[in-house]
Amino acid sequence: MPVLIKLVLKDIRKNKWKIAIFVFQMLVFLFLLMLALAQFPMISQGIKAINIIKISNLIRQQEIMSFKDYMNIWSEIYIDKDMYYFFEDLFDKGDNAYSVMESAEPIGFSDRFPDVDGVVFAVGKFDEVFGFDKYKPEPKETYVFVGADVKTIDVGDQIELGMYNKQTYTVDARLKKGETYLNKTHYRSLDNKVLVLTSFRNTTTLYQYVSLRELIPNIHLINPDIQQIDQVIQMANRTKKFALVPWEVSLRDVIKATFQESFLWVMLFACFVVSMCIFMICGFISSIYMLIDHNFVEYAVHQIYGATPQMLYLRIILFVIFIVLLPAAIFYNVPDINDFMKVSPELKWVWWFMAIFLLIMVVLVSVLAILRLSKKDLTEFLRRDR
Amino acid sequence: MIIKVQNIKKEYISGRSKNLVLKGVSFEVNRGEKVAIVGPSGSGKTTLLNIIGLLIQPTEGEVYLEGKNVSSLSVKERARLRNKFFGYIFQEFLLVEEDTVFQNIEIPLLYSPHRTTKRKRKEMVREVLEKVGLEVKIKEKVKNLSGGERQRVAIARAIINDPEVILADEPTGSLDVENAEKVMNILEDLVAKGKTLLIVTHNELIAKRCDRIFKISDGHVTIT
Numbered sequence: 001m002p003v004l005i006k007l008v009l010k011d012i013r014k015n016k017w018k019i020a021i022f023v024f025q026m027l028v029f030l031f032l033l034m035l036a037l038a039q040f041p042m043i044s045q046g047i048k049a050i051n052i053i054k055i056s057n058l059i060r061q062q063e064i065m066s067f068k069d070y071m072n073i074w075s076e077i078y079i080d081k082d083m084y085y086f087f088e089d090l091f092d093k094g095d096n097a098y099s100v101m102e103s104a105e106p107i108g109f110s111d112r113f114p115d116v117d118g119v120v121f122a123v124g125k126f127d128e129v130f131g132f133d134k135y136k137p138e139p140k141e142t143y144v145f146v147g148a149d150v151k152t153i154d155v156g157d158q159i160e161l162g163m164y165n166k167q168t169y170t171v172d173a174r175l176k177k178g179e180t181y182l183n184k185t186h187y188r189s190l191d192n193k194v195l196v197l198t199s200f201r202n203t204t205t206l207y208q209y210v211s212l213r214e215l216i217p218n219i220h221l222i223n224p225d226i227q228q229i230d231q232v233i234q235m236a237n238r239t240k241k242f243a244l245v246p247w248e249v250s251l252r253d254v255i256k257a258t259f260q261e262s263f264l265w266v267m268l269f270a271c272f273v274v275s276m277c278i279f280m281i282c283g284f285i286s287s288i289y290m291l292i293d294h295n296f297v298e299y300a301v302h303q304i305y306g307a308t309p310q311m312l313y314l315r316i317i318l319f320v321i322f323i324v325l326l327p328a329a330i331f332y333n334v335p336d337i338n339d340f341m342k343v344s345p346e347l348k349w350v351w352w353f354m355a356i357f358l359l360i361m362v363v364l365v366s367v368l369a370i371l372r373l374s375k376k377d378l379t380e381f382l383r384r385d386r
Numbered sequence: 387m388i389i390k391v392q393n394i395k396k397e398y399i400s401g402r403s404k405n406l407v408l409k410g411v412s413f414e415v416n417r418g419e420k421v422a423i424v425g426p427s428g429s430g431k432t433t434l435l436n437i438i439g440l441l442i443q444p445t446e447g448e449v450y451l452e453g454k455n456v457s458s459l460s461v462k463e464r465a466r467l468r469n470k471f472f473g474y475i476f477q478e479f480l481l482v483e484e485d486t487v488f489q490n491i492e493i494p495l496l497y498s499p500h501r502t503t504k505r506k507r508k509e510m511v512r513e514v515l516e517k518v519g520l521e522v523k524i525k526e527k528v529k530n531l532s533g534g535e536r537q538r539v540a541i542a543r544a545i546i547n548d549p550e551v552i553l554a555d556e557p558t559g560s561l562d563v564e565n566a567e568k569v570m571n572i573l574e575d576l577v578a579k580g581k582t583l584l585i586v587t588h589n590e591l592i593a594k595r596c597d598r599i600f601k602i603s604d605g606h607v608t609i610t
Contacts, residue, residue, distance in 0.1 A: 003496045297483075304480070306465050307497055
């Protein structure tokens with residue numbers, strides 16, 4: 001083995017510029033591959049959205065209206081009794097509105113539960129629209145659910161929520177993997193979140209005006225009449241903070257269009273990834289073939305003076321492993337790249353995909369190189385009339 | 387007796403045609419003997435030499451080295467025997483052009499069962515280079531050497547492991563008269579020190595300098 005390593009190092013020294021160019025190409029390729037693969041989760045988001053359409057009667061059968069919101073950054077939010085009761089009635093007594101507050105984690109929450117990517121308070125008919133009824137154990141005002149990927153909080157654990165007033169809640173259930181909701185036209189995965197289904201009154205008690213900053217612009221109305229839309233716009237205007245404009249876009253159409261767009265992008269990236277992989281493997285194979293052809297006299301001499309064919313095969317395999325491992329080691333040791341792939345559970349598979357691709361590349365190229373070398377018969381080489 | 391070949395046959399198959407080059411060759415070679423193998427082109431001289439040197443397998447027949455049948459040895463055992471028992475010299479030198487003289491000559495040492503350090507290998511390479519008169523060229527790349535120098539490097543490589551038998555296939559075929567004489571003198575010195583030499587040649591003068599001449603004709607050997 002030490003002899004083989006010495007000979008592989010000699011091969012590397014002899015081909016150092018070719019290797020340097022290959023390593024550079026490989027690094028660029030791995031970087032582009034990573035970016036391309038990172039787009040693939042879009043398709044799963046799209047599939048989740050289509051599932052929402054399938055499971056939710058409300059979305060399937062009816063139009064949901066949301067509002068474009070314009071915020072006055074110079075003004076604080078104003079709310080009086082009439083306005084408050086209007087919104088309370090809309091969400092807690094009405095049957096065609098929902099809203100969400102997406103930044104509801106208390107201070108220090110992310111330190112205690114680092115794998116939780118946010119706490120979402122949902123009010124109104126949110127549970128019926130997105131099918132969260134099935135998780136409710138018994139009728140009560142507030143339900144707390146944890147996403148499928150949250151490991152630091154379990155069912156039965158107690159967590160404290162709120163900002164100006166705090167309240168401790170027991171976690172009621174764990175959501176299934178892939179649960180999603182829609183805020184305006186954006187999909188939001190709940191896999192890493194805590195979902196709190198509660199009343200408008202309770203949310204404003206815990207978070208006061210902070211909650212109104214999100215609940216008002218995020219209002220969604222199901223089959224509203226013109227009068228109700230007017231009322232919502234008027235009440236929002238009276239806050240002096242928001243101006244709402246009806247957004248008559250069918251969520252169903254938006255979901256479908258976005259899904260189709262995602263699908264198109266994924267197909268495009270898939271073609272790109274496949275052609276890049278083929279290009280890299282072909283380039284690598286031809287380089288190794290050239291190396292074998294160029295080195296054949298040396299291989300023959302080594303075989304004449306005591307090397308077995310297996311030793312030569314091993315020498316080529318070690319060379320191939322080195323050439324692939326060098327850029328891979330550089331790539332996987334760039335901290336930003338490593339973080340990028342490991343920070344999101346959705347991208348962890350990219351890390352593994354690339355590692356498996358590199359392994360397949362080593363095996364494939366080694367096998368082809370061995371076949372190439374084994375076809376070059378020493379017997380034929382030694383015949384002077386060849 | 388150091389080499390004995392018994393009823394060696396070798397057939398080359400090219401597409402549908404078969405060519406029986408050796409048709410049952412048998413002879414013995416004694417230790418310290420200098421044997422020339424002669425014959426017309428394509429008569430099977432190189433094939434016979436390569437069979438004796440365990441580089442190719444005969445279609446039929448046995449090869450004995452120091453009384454031991456080596457025809458049915460494993461690939462690994464044959465490789466080990468090639469390393470320690472034979473030194474090979476080829477007409478086209480078979481040197482690695484981009485490597486240095488040292489790197490070319492040390493190749494047999496790399497596969498030797500006795501592990502040697504790089505320092506020791508350098509010492510040994512220097513010693514054999516002195517024998518062939520090329521000690522100053524140790525760091526030179528082979529591609530910068532003349533034909534005669536290359537063949538002397540090839541001889542140095544052939545004898546670095548102190549083999550029992552030197553197999554030389556037209557060692558002077560690519561050299562001018564002066565260099566051919568130098569090469570032959572080196573080879574004869576080796577024989578004088580007890581090595582056995584089998585030399586394939588077209589050159590009658592070289593053949594006449596040997597103890598015996600094996601003439602191959604029509605797949606058979608005539609000994610003179």
